[in-house]
Amino acid sequence: xxxxxxxxxxxxxxxxxxxxxxxxxxxxxxxxxxxxxxxxxxxxxxxxxxxxxxxxxxxxxxxxxxxxxxxxxxxxxxxxxxxxxxxxxxxxxxxxxxxxxxxxxxxxxxxxxxxxxxxxxxxxxxxxxxxxxxxxxxxxxxxxxxxxxxxxxxxxxxxxxxxxxxxxxxxxxxxxxxxxxxxxxxxxxxxxxxxxxxxxxxxxxxxxxxxxxxxxxxxxxxxxxxxxxxxxxxxxxxxxxxxxxxxxxxxxx
Amino acid sequence: xxxxxxxxxxxxxxxxxxxxxxxxxxxxxxxxxxxxxxxxxxxxxxxxxxxxxxxxxxxxxxxxxxxxxxxxxxxxxxxxxxxxxxxxxxxxxxxxxxxxxxxxxxxxxx
Numbered sequence: 001x002x003x004x005x006x007x008x009x010x011x012x013x014x015x016x017x018x019x020x021x022x023x024x025x026x027x028x029x030x031x032x033x034x035x036x037x038x039x040x041x042x043x044x045x046x047x048x049x050x051x052x053x054x055x056x057x058x059x060x061x062x063x064x065x066x067x068x069x070x071x072x073x074x075x076x077x078x079x080x081x082x083x084x085x086x087x088x089x090x091x092x093x094x095x096x097x098x099x100x101x102x103x104x105x106x107x108x109x110x111x112x113x114x115x116x117x118x119x120x121x122x123x124x125x126x127x128x129x130x131x132x133x134x135x136x137x138x139x140x141x142x143x144x145x146x147x148x149x150x151x152x153x154x155x156x157x158x159x160x161x162x163x164x165x166x167x168x169x170x171x172x173x174x175x176x177x178x179x180x181x182x183x184x185x186x187x188x189x190x191x192x193x194x195x196x197x198x199x200x201x202x203x204x205x206x207x208x209x210x211x212x213x214x215x216x217x218x219x220x221x222x223x224x225x226x227x228x229x230x231x232x233x234x235x236x237x238x239x240x241x242x243x244x245x246x247x248x249x250x251x252x253x
Numbered sequence: 254x255x256x257x258x259x260x261x262x263x264x265x266x267x268x269x270x271x272x273x274x275x276x277x278x279x280x281x282x283x284x285x286x287x288x289x290x291x292x293x294x295x296x297x298x299x300x301x302x303x304x305x306x307x308x309x310x311x312x313x314x315x316x317x318x319x320x321x322x323x324x325x326x327x328x329x330x331x332x333x334x335x336x337x338x339x340x341x342x343x344x345x346x347x348x349x350x351x352x353x354x355x356x357x358x359x360x361x362x363x
Contacts, residue, residue, distance in 0.1 A: 027362055038360050041330045044295050107269075123265045132268045132345045136298060136321045145299040228291050232330035237342050238355030253355040 036185045039231045043189030044150040046224030050081065051154045051188060056223070060156070062182035066175030074164020075172050076215055078157040086155060089199060090148040096198040097142040104130070105139050134194070141195065148195055152222035157196060159215040172218045180221060189226030196220040256352055264347040269319040273346030277324030277339060279314055285336035286311045292328035292337055301328065312337065 021031050030038060060077060068074060080086060102109055104122055109115035123130045140146045149155050158176050160168040180190045199205040200217055211217050238253045266274050279301070288310030293301040298321035303312050314320055324342040329335075344351040 030360075030362060039330075041327050042297070042325070044297055044327070120265060127348070132266070132343075132349060133323050135268065140299055140321065146297065227294070228331060229333070230295055230327060230331050233359060234326035234329045235338060235357040235359050236326070237357050240353040240355065 032185075036181055038233050040181065040184045040190075041231050041234070042191040043224075043226040043230045044146075044191055045227040045230075046150060046152045046189060046222070047227055048153065049225050051223055051225070055186065055188070056081075056154055056156075058186070059179045059183050059188075059223070063175040063179040066171070066178040068171035068174065069164065069166030069168075072161075072165040072168070072171070073175075074161035074168035075175050076159040076161065078159065078209060080155040080157065081153065083153070086149055086152075089196075089205065092202075092205065093148045093195055093198045094141055094144065096201050097138045097195075100138050101142040104135075108139065129197075137195070149193060149220070149222040150191055152191070152224040154223045155193075156221045156223060157209070157217060158219045158221070159211060160218045162214045162216055169218055176219055176221055183223055184231065187225075188223055189230060191222045193220035193222055257348070257350065261347050261350060266345045266347040266349055268345055270346075271318065274319075275341065275344050275346075276319045277322035277343040278320070278341040279322060279324075279328060279337055280340040281312050281314065282336040283311055285334045287334065287336075288312060289333075291331045291333075295327055295331050296322075297325060297327065298323055 022033075056079060060079070063075070063077065064073075080089075102115075103111065104115060104119040106112070106116040106119050111118075119130070123135075137146065141148065156176075156179065158172045160172045162168060164171060176192070180192070183190050196217055196219065199209075200211070206212065206217075209217075241252045243250045243252050268274060269276075288303050288305060290303040290312065292312050293303050300315045300317075300320040300322045301312055302315065303310060305311050314322065322339075322343065324339045326339045329338040339357065342351070342354070342357070
């Protein structure tokens with residue numbers, strides 16, 4: 001009880017201290033929260049230095065307090081800090097990528113026309129998994145130019161609880177990004193790794209990690225200290241926004 | 254109103270046909286670049302490389318007609334000399350046609 005009282009008395013004081021920073025006026029500079037959001041880039045090269053355990057625990061807290069549909073919190077985290085295990089996972093996924101490259105990558109596959117046929121069917125069935133970007137990533141990973149977790153010392157796997165309310169997968173995304181932003185605000189680098197899907201192609205990792213109903217592996221987040229300063233503000237393409245107001249419709253960029 | 258025609262919906266692009274697809278591209282300012290290779294180090298699709306010796310050491314985009322650049326602009330964030338940035342974002346056309354986008358712009362503080 002005393003603890004909650006303390007929090008109540010402390011909160012307004014903190015708010016007043018930063019009120020100026022967090023009060024919007026037109027054209028104001030980015031506040032620290034916005035800055036973390038805007039400057040976050042996917043980091044793909046990490047130092048060998050391990051992330052302290054307490055810091056990872058702190059990041060997981062940010063995930064625990066994410067919003068979810070009906071407060072169902074349909075997630076489960078797995079933290080992997082065992083370098084040998086990470087290497088094994090990378091090898092496992094690389095092998096699967098090699099297999100997919102052999103059957104689907106028509107430009108390099110010795111199967112030639114047959115690979116072209118397979119890919120044309122495959123892309124129509126798995127339109128998102130074989131989108132041009134992951135399609136070329138399969139080749140890059142198979143060739144060993146890109147490692148699954150980019151050499152990160154810590155990996156958080158996010159599992160969804162299939163029984164969650166509404167869209168459990170989306171809730172996993174929300175809680176994952178909470179953790180990612182918290183990590184970047186604390187000087188770490190992160191990268192979302194969707195290719196962990198390939199760990200499910202076979203029983204080795206599903207057994208070892210204990211992934212079975214009602215859980216399903218959704219995403220991985222690689223965490224580590226980045227090499228250099230990969231974070232920064234960049235240019236992005238504008239997206240058209242449809243704007244409905246006062247009975248009228250306009251498109252803003 | 255349909256955003257994709259039936260033909261587009263059913264046609265899977267071959268991903269590298271210049272008739273309807275374009276890759277991501279970066280522009281490298283050769284004056285500013287000092288060939289440190291940081292961009293090549295972090296490029297997720299390994300489509301940048303460094304070549305040359307001494308003062309002529311510069312970063313280059315793969316000479317491929319279709320570099321695997323996904324216009325993520327990570328290189329721009331990494332470069333300390335503002336020498337590199339994405340000049341064109343990818344569009345693979347047909348089924349994967351990019352819709353409702355504008356030009357490249359940094360974040361705007363309204």
